[in-house]
Amino acid sequence: MEYKYHIFAPYRVCPLGAHVDHQHGIVTGFAIDKGVDLWFTPSDDGHVHLESLTFEGTVDFNLAQASQVKEHHWGDYARGAKYALRKRFTLKYGIEGVVKGSLPVGGLSSSAAVLIAYVMAFAKANDIDLTPMEVVKIASEAEREYIGLNNGILDQSCIALGRKDGLLFLDCDSDEYRVIRRNPDMPDFEIGIFFSGLTRSLVGSDYNLRVFECKTAAWNMLAYRDQPLRPFDRTFLRDIPKSVFDETREVMPKRFARRAEHFYSEYRRVRQGVTAWESGNLQLFGRLCFDSCESSIHNYECGSPELIAIYDIMRTLPGVYGGRFSGAGFKGACMALVDPEYKKDIEAELTRRYLERFPEYEKTFRVYFVKPDDGARFIK
Structure with a gap:
């Protein structure tokens, strides 16, 4: 038709x-x-x-x-x-x-x-x-x-x-x-998508639970400072200064403190990353992506064994500037900024080492390389 x-x-x-x-x-x-x-x-x-x-x-x-x-x-x-x-x-x-x-x-x-x-x-x-x-x-x-x-x-x-x-x-x-x-001095890059082979549905994952934990961390800070609590759907960590977190982090449950720590540290990383991007420093931008994933694992506590394995492998590969879990980090895929000259080596080594550990995903593990594109549009 x-x-x-x-x-x-x-x-x-x-x-x-x-x-x-x-x-x-x-x-x-x-x-x-x-x-x-x-x-x-x-x-x-x-x-x-x-x-x-x-x-x-x-x-x-x-x-x-x-x-x-x-x-x-x-x-x-x-x-x-x-x-x-x-x-x-x-x-x-x-x-x-x-x-x-x-x-x-x-x-x-x-x-x-x-x-x-x-x-x-x-x-x-x-x-x-x-x-x-x-x-x-x-x-x-x-x-x-x-x-x-x-x-x-x-x-x-x-x-x-x-x-x-x-x-x-x-x-x-x-x-x-x-x-x-893009800064004219920035080296060329493509985006590697490394699919673990394990599918996921965010509605059925811990995604919504993490959202509630972040809001509960904000409630903890407001309560310890004897501030009025806002309705849960209008409670956001962005509205609470980091200085309040620094004062209250030791007295709130550790689970909630870790969620807040991720938020405030990621805010800093985004600011640093924007500066690195503007100056064409792709190496620093990539390192910040790795740091983001570390915080996702240890503070936000997401990432399946499969995703963490991909992340650990790609950190060691030449030609990978940086990367992290793609999306929410519950199953799914990892993404990385890569030097196009190393694509074949990255795919071969990552595939070999990942399937040595998870041979059950031999038929579903995939590596793709993509490029940035324009947003949603009508095609004429």
């Missing part, structure tokens, strides 16, 4: 700013040149019919009707986009389309990419003009309120706002952002 429109929504990686967007921290990110393609034609009524080249089955529902219980099926993301849009707009026209993902791996925010594609498609079909940040907010709301993942706006922002020639720097408190162009 010939479709009228084609949307490409890229996957994303976050080199610095891990696990802090939901606490209104500061983050960095790239959109990459692999992602989700959605081909569609607006329908004459509110009916939505979707097929997938990646998953089995079809999806059928009506945009004019309220979304009911989730079906725990890939169509939930289309229904989630409808749910968030209907809170703001009247939707009269559906779409008939087909969707395809280009990398079958976790840790690249494929769910956020497909949500953004659906938001853009439903808006196009109904003549709704949205700014990129409005797309970000609507897609993020769909994931939080309908899908059930208590995320911030990092994933959606990288996917919608990324540019191939720069690093996205986003303040998740004010929503202010800028794309920092």
Whole structure:
């Protein structure tokens, strides 16, 4: 079938700013040149019919009707986009389309990419003009309120706002952002994606638990300082100065102190990383990525044995500037900034050493190399 429109929504990686967007921290990110393609034609009524080249089955529902219980099926993301849009707009026209993902791996925010594609498609079909940040907010709301993942706006922002020639720097408190162009003196790099072979679902992982632990750490600090507690959904570590954490860290439960330590140290690393990027110092930027992953392991306490093994191996490989878990760090993949001249050696050595330890993933372990790309867009 010939479709009228084609949307490409890229996957994303976050080199610095891990696990802090939901606490209104500061983050960095790239959109990459692999992602989700959605081909569609607006329908004459509110009916939505979707097929997938990646998953089995079809999806059928009506945009004019309220979304009911989730079906725990890939169509939930289309229904989630409808749910968030209907809170703001009247939707009269559906779409008939087909969707395809280009990398079958976790840790690249494929769910956020497909949500953004659906938001853009439903808006196009109904003549709704949205700014990129409005797309970000609507897609993020769909994931939080309908899908059930208590995320911030990092994933959606990288996917919608990324540019191939720069690093996205986003303040998740004010929503202010800028794309920092590559310094001409910066050496060339590509992005390695090292998929452990172990898939994951964030809704079923400890992702939401970590969000609650961060908020509880903030509550602890407010309570020890005899400050009024805010409603839990409006409690964020970003609102509490680090000096308060320094005063209270020894008296709060260690679990919560570690979560807060990650937040404040990651805030510092992002600031340092932005300066390194602006000056073209990719070596320092990479070391900060490694430091971020160390904190993710020891303070945020995420990372499966498989991911930690990949991280430990890639730290030792020539040509790897730096890297960390990609995404939330529960199963999934690792990402690294690499010198393109070393790609073959990196792939060969990483594959050999990883499969020596985890031979059960011989058929599912994958290495990909990608490049930064522009954000979600209509393809002409």
